[in-house]
Amino acid sequence: MELTGAEIVARCLAEEGVEYVFGYPGGAVLEIYDAIFKQDKFKHVLVRHEQAAVHAADAYSRSSDRIGVALVTSGPGATNAITGIATAHLDSIPMIVISGQVATPAIGLDAFQEVDMVGITRPCVKHNFLVKDVSELADTFKKAFYIATTGRPGPVVIDIPKDVTQKKTEFNYPTSVNMRSYTPINKGHPGQIKKAVQLIAEAKRPLIYVGGGAILSDAHQQVAELVRTLDFPCTNTLMGLGAYPGDDPKFIGMLGMHGTYEANLAMQYCDVLIAIGARFDDRVVSQPAHFLSSPKRIIHIDVDPSSIAKRVKVDVPIVGNCRDVLDEMLALLRSTPERADPEAVKTWWKQIDEWRAPNSLKYEQGSDIIKPQFVVETLHRLTNGDAIITSDVGQHQMFAAQYYKFKRPRQWINSGGLGTMGVGLPYAMGAKLANPELDVVCITGEASIQMNIQELSTAKQYHTPVKIVNLNNGYLGMVRQWQEMFYENRYAESYMDALPDFVKLAEAYGHVGMRISKPSDVEGALREALAMKDRLVFMDFLIDPKTNVFPMVGNGKGLNQMDLPPHMQDVRQTGTLKERDYGNLS
């Protein structure tokens, strides 16, 4: 039987097991919406702004083993989706974005609601397609899902002109994909894995550095086994949080610009580094030259060859899926008796414990004003560390990353690469729909939340009872912190003079609103909100506007040149290290 292009779109999504499509209708996609109306295999979530549709689809992917799908119309619908697509792209999140396009005869004529979607998205997708003939539609969908989910994952855009959705053809969904130009490598090279195991045995000051790639490839069990087998310390990047349990003693905290003192110093002074699905980006190692001024040898496992030796030269590159490579590596370790000198590793652990002792995340919660760290810590305790946490971007994001000890992968949903403010609420909705049985909490700030606040309406319509923890300091907190530290307290445009009454706002949208201004009310409010299982609760915490995020590796500084919290002002950033053993100690 012949189907229309629009019906084929719906059938392809059903064939791929799609559960939700997040979207917003418009002229160019009316046929597709009509086809969605007539089917019952998947549900549609009508957002209030296309950007939120893409973020929600992105979070659906991040928080589950399934893939998020967004659907937008041509022109402004398509351009509104761009920030969401770029956000997913920088964090390598698999996602399908379907955009409507003007009819093929009108393409290039500056038609109503026409933009060159394939052109605009080219630099921020893994791949994109313009489907010019209905006969190519099913094949294109099969390829799109395959490309999005394999190799280094990423978003794929399918741009479909309106006439293609109206034309008819036989529908056959392909069972397999064969592309001569796209053959992702999963298995690591055995010779390289062998070299890595030999290098591991020579380590005196080892470190395992785990990024988002370990989560994307579901390698968390292998990471845990590697840490257990070797007794090496482990640090996670912002995107890697949850890849190794945050409450385990072998976990030395997040590293990077706002990493712990011990993680950053271990990163600087290790002699053998095992990088797993991480990419040495500027927020992690800051300056490559300074990072490498303390001599070290590096094993780098990554599915994307271009991530290897992009910023930092490595000694043992291993291209492959983190899980497959670690499986091979663990098998080889089991049959290899040689291990790193346990005495040396013990001495290294002693050094790390010495760095750990002052607790670089320590803060004082007085009785007058709420500290943001205290809110996150209390939330962690009350949710038993089990909630899915989404965040926006800024100080609150860093506090969430530092103080919520993530136990498992796909529990921490944030925009690490692009740093997109406004993702938090749509992320929470997407994550809640993917995980209806779990508590989902959006930790945000009064500035970020306003970038997609309209989604409170969507959350009402689709009954996504997430909890919003608004750490309201009245400032663009991270901007304010930089202005304080690097611009002599000139707070240019980082203060918002007129904020809405968030309690009334939440209530206007049909939700529960709370305002909390006293430290003694924090726990009670969180308990009360978490107990309201079927309501969205917006908690507006009025917090200390002056709190800064520490430790901090300032722009252009090395990992051992951190700005430390007040109680560590006198701490030497080298501990008991000796210059001759460790290279640059400045």
Place this chain on the structure above:
Amino acid sequence: MRHILSILIENEAGALSRVAGLFSARAYNIESLSVAPTEDPTLSRMTIVTSGSDDIIEQITKQLNKLIEVVKVIDLHEAEHIERELMLIKVRATGKDREEMKRMADIFRGRIIDVTEKTYTIELTGPGAKLDAFIQAVDRSVILETVRTGASGIGRGERILKI
């Protein structure tokens, strides 16, 4: 350092813009780019002349390989190879210059492929440096127009780029 990259890429709409976009987005140099379908019409062969340190060339090669439509990439500079470029150059050919231009074309093994009372159009092939040398050798004031294809490159002997 100058490198010549040879690329086999699916002959599809938009493939060229992905390659060009990659170079501009990542601030890589393109000295020249030439592309045309191969004997297999589903594949195009592209030659890109670029420059950069070894690290940059390595990244360029990796990033090109990452493009979904790119089938294969080789750096011709890694082994013996041949490079050729075609130039059409139109020159003023009057008076004493007329004989001089004919002689120059012969010296450089060029062919005059269009003649008018006042102009010659000369076809010249060779490595880019030879074409540069020709331009240097003739008086700049007689050059009316030049058009160059950019380099095409191929490995010597058994070194074959094929799928």
